[in-house]
Amino acid sequence: MKKKNLIFWMFLFATALVATSHAGETELNYRLKWLFNTSVAGDIYAEAKGYFREAGLKVNVREGSPEKNAINELELGHSDFGVASADQVIRALDKGAKIIVLAQLFQVSPMQWIYRTDQPQIKTLEDLKGRNIGITFGGNDETVMNTLFAKAGITKKDVKIFGVRFDFTPFFKREVDVWPVYFNSQGVILKDKLEKEGEKVYFFNPADFGVNFVANSVITSEKTWKNRPDMVKKFTAALLKGWEAAMEPSNEADVLMEIKKKDKESNDELRRLQLIATRELIKPLASIKIGTIDTDAWKQTETIMLDEKQIKKPVHVETMLKN
Amino acid sequence: MLFRRIYQFLIVYFIGLIFLLLIKAVLSLSDYVIPGVGLITETFGQVLNTYFFDVMNTMSVTVLGQCISIAMAFGVGIAGRKSSWMGSFIKVTAYNIQAYPIVALAPIIFILLGDGFISRLLIASMICYFPLLLSVLGIMATPVEDIEHFYIITGRMRWQLEVKIRAFENLSKITTVISGSATLAMAGTIVAEFIAANAGIGYSIRVALYQSDLAKILVALFMIGIIISIYQGCLETLGEQIKTRWSVSKGGNTI
Numbered sequence: 001m002k003k004k005n006l007i008f009w010m011f012l013f014a015t016a017l018v019a020t021s022h023a024g025e026t027e028l029n030y031r032l033k034w035l036f037n038t039s040v041a042g043d044i045y046a047e048a049k050g051y052f053r054e055a056g057l058k059v060n061v062r063e064g065s066p067e068k069n070a071i072n073e074l075e076l077g078h079s080d081f082g083v084a085s086a087d088q089v090i091r092a093l094d095k096g097a098k099i100i101v102l103a104q105l106f107q108v109s110p111m112q113w114i115y116r117t118d119q120p121q122i123k124t125l126e127d128l129k130g131r132n133i134g135i136t137f138g139g140n141d142e143t144v145m146n147t148l149f150a151k152a153g154i155t156k157k158d159v160k161i162f163g164v165r166f167d168f169t170p171f172f173k174r175e176v177d178v179w180p181v182y183f184n185s186q187g188v189i190l191k192d193k194l195e196k197e198g199e200k201v202y203f204f205n206p207a208d209f210g211v212n213f214v215a216n217s218v219i220t221s222e223k224t225w226k227n228r229p230d231m232v233k234k235f236t237a238a239l240l241k242g243w244e245a246a247m248e249p250s251n252e253a254d255v256l257m258e259i260k261k262k263d264k265e266s267n268d269e270l271r272r273l274q275l276i277a278t279r280e281l282i283k284p285l286a287s288i289k290i291g292t293i294d295t296d297a298w299k300q301t302e303t304i305m306l307d308e309k310q311i312k313k314p315v316h317v318e319t320m321l322k323n
Numbered sequence: 324m325l326f327r328r329i330y331q332f333l334i335v336y337f338i339g340l341i342f343l344l345l346i347k348a349v350l351s352l353s354d355y356v357i358p359g360v361g362l363i364t365e366t367f368g369q370v371l372n373t374y375f376f377d378v379m380n381t382m383s384v385t386v387l388g389q390c391i392s393i394a395m396a397f398g399v400g401i402a403g404r405k406s407s408w409m410g411s412f413i414k415v416t417a418y419n420i421q422a423y424p425i426v427a428l429a430p431i432i433f434i435l436l437g438d439g440f441i442s443r444l445l446i447a448s449m450i451c452y453f454p455l456l457l458s459v460l461g462i463m464a465t466p467v468e469d470i471e472h473f474y475i476i477t478g479r480m481r482w483q484l485e486v487k488i489r490a491f492e493n494l495s496k497i498t499t500v501i502s503g504s505a506t507l508a509m510a511g512t513i514v515a516e517f518i519a520a521n522a523g524i525g526y527s528i529r530v531a532l533y534q535s536d537l538a539k540i541l542v543a544l545f546m547i548g549i550i551i552s553i554y555q556g557c558l559e560t561l562g563e564q565i566k567t568r569w570s571v572s573k574g575g576n577t578i
Contacts (some may be wrong), residue, residue, distance in 0.1 A: 066533060097353040097356070098353070
């Protein structure tokens with residue numbers, strides 16, 4: 001009986017200890033833009049390595065999708081922080097949303113196009129003429145490609161446009177020459193598949209032609225930013241610490257292990273290649289601090305969207321960038 | 324019948340819209356999350372024309388898909404009406420095929436058949452077919468004993484006659500099920516377009532979703548609702564006319 005009592009009191013004590021250790025933590029939700037994969041290595045790593053906990057935060061990192069939009073969740077109060085691309089942020093600002101950008105994760109946009117090396121290399125925008133180009137209608141790749149067309153004076157008659165979706169069959173069957181991909185995820189998968197078939201690929205990066213369309217960035221609501229500045233500061237610092245550590249080549253094995261726990265779809269080698277590709281986009285130069293907001297690129301993104309009539313009026317996005 | 328369908332839809336649609344606007348007002352949400360009346364009206368003006376043709380595109384697949392599913396349901400229903408081994412085998416096979424969610428099969432269909440008309444048609448037919456099949460099987464497997472008995476004992480019963488008797492004696496049920504299945508065929512087509520097609524209103528909804536444009540989605544829902552109401556109203560009216568004619572030919576007033 002005494003033994004049973006002792007176990008009971010020990011259990012109670014342990015429970016109280018755990019509860020106390022979490023009592024000082026602020027719980028918050030962080031909505032990603034997409035599913036758990038190597039593209040969100042830093043987010044996964046910050047959580048796994050306890051950087052949030054060290055900052056006194058209990059962060060629920062949640063997967064995103066087109067239906068699980070971070071901006072909607074911020075407004076509805078379901079999330080405190082989120083990841084959104086610049087076009088989403090600018091569109092939301094145009095419609096009266098109060099969004100603050102805290103950090104820009106991708107310094108180089110992952111939105112690129114893949115094509116085979118047995119086709120002439122695209123060295124100038126003129127080289128796009130006559131190609132069969134894949135575009136996700138309604139996606140930001142459509143906006144980017146339209147901007148490139150406008151820049152080069154290319155009309156829709158000069159190219160063939162193919163509406164793409166999730167399966168790559170038309171590209172494999174060569175029905176489409178130039179296929180839109182996220183460089184560090186689908187790009188790696190397609191490159192790997194084609195190389196196994198003895199085919200080499202090129203990537204067409206709009207940034208090389210002066211179009212810098214900003215991708216994933218960390219956002220919060222204006223309300224949270226104003227009312228809970230300490231929490232915002234702690235969260236951003238812990239998150240970027242996670243990204244810095246995740247992009248450190250010496251941590252590669254550990255990072256890959258943490259990603260594997262969340263993303264069981266890809267194989268080990270693909271994940272490793274995706275991590276290398278992600279590093280190129282997040283920290284293209286050693287001198288660039290992770291999270292740096294490229295104000296000029298944001299302004300250019302806004303200009304592109306205005307020109308493409310995706311927004312009705314200037315939103316002065318630079319006023320919402322708080323690095 | 325037609326007008327009743329339309330105003331019933333309008334009531335439901337506007338109740339839904341008012342509910343959304345109330346949420347917007349209570350939670351002070353921006354137009355990005357829930358668009359205001361002004362934005363919805365403006366979007367309506369901008370996309371009405373495009374969405375009308377998109378819905379008509381979807382509708383063409385829907386009608387054809389529904390016809391195919393009716394033919395399939397009647398084919399399988401007639402073949403599986405007997406309590407013989409073959410009848411039971413056909414029924415079990417038909418049920419098992421339906422056990423796979425179409426949404427899970429859709430990507431395979433699109434990979435094999437591409438994202439054109441055939442894929443949309445097939446998915447629409449598959450979604451619409453099963454509820455129809457259940458009703459048809461129920462009707463075809465239930466003898467109308469007081470009529471069939473006469474033909475059986477006089478040795479004049481053939482399977483065509485049996486099917487005719489059971490179909491006409493259950494005409495009311497069949498027309499209700501067929502008009503109801505129009506909604507399923509439409510839903511099937513939209514699901515197919517949403518997943519992977521490059522045309523139709525489902526595809527337009529997907530594009531609007533990419534842009535988080537709820538105003539466009541609301542307009543699309545309005546267009547879908549109106550057109551499907553008209554279609555269903557027409558089917559019901561047609562069903563009523565067939566029933567009336569059948570009743571007159573039998574010498575009665577109504578069935």
